[in-house]
Amino acid sequence: MDRKVELELIDELRRLAASQSFFLDEVVARSPIETYLSETRFAREREAILRRLPQAAAHVSELASTGSFLRCDVHGLPVLLTRDRQGIVHAFLNVCRHRGARLVEAVSGCAHRFTCPYHGWTYANSGPLVAAPHFESGFSGIDKAGISLKPLPVKEAFGFIWVVGGPGGTFDFDGYFAPLADELDALEMAAMTIAAEDRMDCDANWKLLIEGGIESYHFRVAHRDTIAPYFEDNLSSYRALGPHLRSVLPRTGMAALPEATRDGWRMRDHANLVYTLFPTTQLLVQQDHVVWIRQEPLGPGRTGLRLATLAPTGGALAEGKSDDYWRRNHAITMMTLEEDIRIGEGIHAGLSSGANEHFLFGRFEGALDRFNRTVTDHLDAAAARKPA
Numbered sequence: 001m002d003r004k005v006e007l008e009l010i011d012e013l014r015r016l017a018a019s020q021s022f023f024l025d026e027v028v029a030r031s032p033i034e035t036y037l038s039e040t041r042f043a044r045e046r047e048a049i050l051r052r053l054p055q056a057a058a059h060v061s062e063l064a065s066t067g068s069f070l071r072c073d074v075h076g077l078p079v080l081l082t083r084d085r086q087g088i089v090h091a092f093l094n095v096c097r098h099r100g101a102r103l104v105e106a107v108s109g110c111a112h113r114f115t116c117p118y119h120g121w122t123y124a125n126s127g128p129l130v131a132a133p134h135f136e137s138g139f140s141g142i143d144k145a146g147i148s149l150k151p152l153p154v155k156e157a158f159g160f161i162w163v164v165g166g167p168g169g170t171f172d173f174d175g176y177f178a179p180l181a182d183e184l185d186a187l188e189m190a191a192m193t194i195a196a197e198d199r200m201d202c203d204a205n206w207k208l209l210i211e212g213g214i215e216s217y218h219f220r221v222a223h224r225d226t227i228a229p230y231f232e233d234n235l236s237s238y239r240a241l242g243p244h245l246r247s248v249l250p251r252t253g254m255a256a257l258p259e260a261t262r263d264g265w266r267m268r269d270h271a272n273l274v275y276t277l278f279p280t281t282q283l284l285v286q287q288d289h290v291v292w293i294r295q296e297p298l299g300p301g302r303t304g305l306r307l308a309t310l311a312p313t314g315g316a317l318a319e320g321k322s323d324d325y326w327r328r329n330h331a332i333t334m335m336t337l338e339e340d341i342r343i344g345e346g347i348h349a350g351l352s353s354g355a356n357e358h359f360l361f362g363r364f365e366g367a368l369d370r371f372n373r374t375v376t377d378h379l380d381a382a383a384a385r386k387p388a
Contacts, residue, residue, distance in 0.1 A: 001183045006267050009237065009248055010257075013271070016235055017255035023237040025366030030358040035372070036205040037351050042300040048382030049279050049375065050075040051165035054173060056281040056294055057081060058161040059310065061193045063089060067110040069125065073296060074165045075280075079152065080104050081161055082125040085112065091154035091163045096121055097129065097147040123149050157181075159189025159310070160281075160292075179241035180275065187283075188312070189290055195311035195326035198334055201304050204344040205351075206280065206297035207372065209305070212340040213274055213282055213293070214238065214247045214367040222343055226336050231272075238367040243278040243374050245367055278374055284333070288317040289326065291333050301348055307337060 016023060035041055051074075058070050063083050070081040071094055080094040080103065096103045101118035113130065115122045122131040127148040135144070153164040155173035158181075164171045177184065202209070212218070216236040219228050230251050238247045254270040267273065273285040284291035289311050296304035309330040312318040361368045 001186060001267065007262070007265065010254065010265055010267060010270070013232075013235065013237060013248065013250045014255055014257070016237075017232055017250065022234060022364040023366075024363040025369065026363070028363060029361040029366070029369035031361060031369070031372050032358045033351050033356055035375075036207060036348065037300055039300055042297070044379055044382070045375065046075060046297070049378045050297060051077070052382075053279055053378075054155070054162040054164055054171065054176065054277075054281075055279075056160040056277070056292065057091070057163040059192075059194055059292065059308070060156060060159050060161065060190050062108065063161060065110065067112050067125065068108070069104065069106075069111060069114075070108045071104050071106065074152075074163050075297065077152075077165045078102060079163060079165075080114075080149070081154075081163070084124075084126040088126070089154055089156045089161055090126060091152040091161070092127060092149035093152065093167060095150065097149065098132070103149070127151060158184040158187070159192060176242070177244075177277075180244055180246065180277075183246070184275070184283075187285065187290060189310055191313055191315070192290065192310040193313050195289075195309045195323065196330035197306065197308035198330075199304070199306050200341075201298070201302060202341050202345055203301055204303055204341070204348040205300055206295050206303045207375065208344045208347055209295060209303055209341065210276060210280075210282070210371060211368045212344050213284075214245060214276060214371065215365045216249050217362065217365055218340075218343075219249075222339055223336055226332075226339065234364060236364075236367075238370070240370050240374075243378075245274075245276040245278075245371060247274040247276070247367055248272075249274065276371065278371075286329075288312070288321070289329065291330075293337075305341070307334065309333065 055074055057072055057074050058081055062070050063081055066083055066085050066087055068083050072079050078094040080092045082090045094103050096116040098119055098121050101116050103114050103116050112125050113122055120133050121129060124130050129144045129147050150167045152167060153169060153171035155162045162173060217234045219231050220233045232250050232252055236247055236249045238245055248271050250271040257265060268285060268287050275283040280295035282293040289309055292308045292310055294306040298304055309326055311326045
């Protein structure tokens with residue numbers, strides 16, 4: 001983070017804490033309940049947002065060496081990630097181009113070629129079809145070059161493998177992440193590894209789960225037995241960086257920082273940062289590690305979650321810290337996130353009750369409104385692109 005910006009954000013939150021004030025938007029906002037329930041709305045979100053924008057499909061440590069591969073889903077699409085002999089990362093639909101069988105069954109491994117379990121068509125890990133039994137006699141006139149594995153836009157950046165779920169075409173990854181690229185680079189997540197992780201499915205809309213991580217109004221109540229004592233009551237700030245959000249949640253010690261130590265102030269020492277990389281990737285930045293939260297929306301009321309603690313593998317942040325240290329940190333994080341997830345499931349269960357026609361977002365919950373307006377903006381832009 002730019003040093004001037006870092007100090008400005010710290011100063012802003014210290015002033016608010018000193019005056020017992022909040023970080024406020026201009027107005028109270030409303031979010032219609034139907035946008036969390038509607039099957040039609042979810043289908044539009046999947047088509048116009050989820051499959052058109054990048055998802056952090058894997059951490060680079062999961063695809064570390066040439067020949068490594070990883071099978072995963074990206075917004076309902078079966079995806080195969082590979083690293084070829086030149087070290088280049090590829091993303092393909094995990095589907096044979098002959099009769100559509102799933103090409104790779106293994107979750108991960110090392111292979112430079114993949115053979116379809118149905119008819120034996122074989123592909124290089126860079127995509128081309130290299131062999132098929134009796135191809136010349138059975139498929140005369142068909143050019144093998146035209147039936148390579150179907151590629152997806154992919155980019156290795158900030159320690160992750162980013163994938164866009166639209167087959168073919170390109171995506172301007174650099175432009176999309178430009179507003180916060182320097183800050184993500186500075187986290188040095190490529191030099192980290194997955195120290196611990198949990199995966200789960202939960203019965204809640206994906207937007208509800210994002211919302212639960214970008215405000216601190218609930219901390220004093222929902223997290224009263226876990227992290228609430230360590231954070232200011234209902235004090236957080238946010239900034240929109242393109243379609244993305246940077247939220248800052250100060251710990252109680254930030255307000256007491258002596259001015260004489262200003263040159264040594266570091267945001268991560270006195271606050272949690274949450275980067276919401278639109279649409280479904282969140283990074284919870286703590287003092288010495290990062291928690292990666294990957295959402296996989298499965299339906300309007302079902303969301304898959306991957307929650308991974310990324311730990312540094314060297315340098316000052318890793319010094320003297322054992323595997324057990326990172327596992328304990330992960331357990332504490334999971335305890336807190338599970339509190340949010342259970343509440344999110346309870347919210348979703350009551351959506352169709354008719355108690356509310358819309359949610360109210362208070363002026364100190366402005367990040368929620370901004371996130372939902374970004375969703376709506378993308379849906380509106382997609383509708384405008386469709387021919388009349």
